[in-house]
Amino acid sequence: MSNLQYRTVEQIFHAQATEDGAGVSLKRALGQTNDQRMDPYLMMDVFFSDNPEDYLAGFPDHPHRGFETITYMLEGNMLHEDNAGHRGELKTGGIQWMTAGKGIIHSEMPQQLDGQMRGFQIWLNLPKVEKMKPASYQNFTAEELPNISLLENGQIVLIAGSLTMDGETYSSPVQAHVTQPLIADIDLSPHGEIHIPIPAGLNALLFLFEGEIEVDDHTLQFDQTAVLTDGNMLHLKADVLGGRAMLLAGKPLNEPVVQYGPFVMNTIEEIQQAIHDYNSGQFP
Structure with missing residues (x-):
């Protein structure tokens, strides 16, 4: 056990209230500024409301x-459609993994008039060699994602990657990527405590969206994002009320990032080409 290196908190971000789409209220937990990113992740938005005025306008047609983009629906129902003819519903507990690649125009619209809408959208960068590949999709229901029981300590929904817990390896159905994404919804019971192996060399962060969780010797509080130091093990412990957090980890690309709204490339010239291609009807 002497080769264990526990990850600790390196930097804290606070989620910021904002709007996106046609006026959907949300919080930005990652990507508030260019300095508040974690390679290879660009952004993470949190939407959580039982007020239809906060979400009914949805996200009409827009390019990428x-x-x-990874959309994880905790509660609610969204319809995805795009200009390549793809269409699908994202329901409670499910995910959609969209590889925008060289370009797509799509919409994401609520399929409910009331009730709670709750979930995450995560932007994951592509390496230069994959930025211009054809758009593609992976869609999985709640039943298709591994639900890892931690017994009295809670549970983990594994969205991407693999985890070995208590000698058993669990793998998400999401196909492997160059960035080696590991994404998990960690729900700890009151006083729950776990050790999660994360390969050294992957960047990692936690976003707390319920309760409180101790990360090593630091208490992570509601709506805080903690970027973690390198290491091969993560130790988490919940307080008396329990805690729930999103874990994001991935292999850094170490490439230039030039972003203009929904376009993320490596150079200004590539951004200019993206704008030209979109304006001239070349998406996809």
Whole structure:
């Protein structure tokens, strides 16, 4: 056990209230500024409301190029459609993994008139060699994602990657990527405590969206994002009320990032080309 290196908190971000789409109220937990990113992740938005005025306007047609979007629906129902003819519903507990690649125009619209809408959208960068590949999708229901029981300590929903817990290895159905994404919804019971192996060399962060969780010797509080130091093990412990957090880890690309709204490329010239291609009807 002497080769264990525990990850600790390196930097804290506070989620910021904002709007996106046609006026959807949300919080930005990662990507508030260019300095508040974690390679290879660009952004993480949190939407959480039982007020239809906060979400009914949805996200009408808009383009993407050069990265991937991961939508994880905790509660609610959204319809995805795009200009390549793809269509699908994202329901409670499910995910959609969209690789925008060289370009797509899509919409994400609520399929409910009331009730709670709650979930995450994560932007994951693509390496330069993959930014111009054809757009593609992976869709999985709640039943298709591994639900890892931690017994009295809680549970983990594994969205991407693999985890070995108590000698058993669990793997998400999401296909492997260059960035080696590990994404998990960690729900700890009151006083729950776990050790999660994360390969050294992957960047990692936690976003707390319920309760409180201790990360090594630091208490992570509601709506805080903690970027973690390198290491091969993560130790988490919940307080008397328990805690729930999103874990994001991935292999850094160490490439230039030039972003203009929904386009993420490596150079200004590539951004200019993306704008030209979109304006001239070349998406996809």
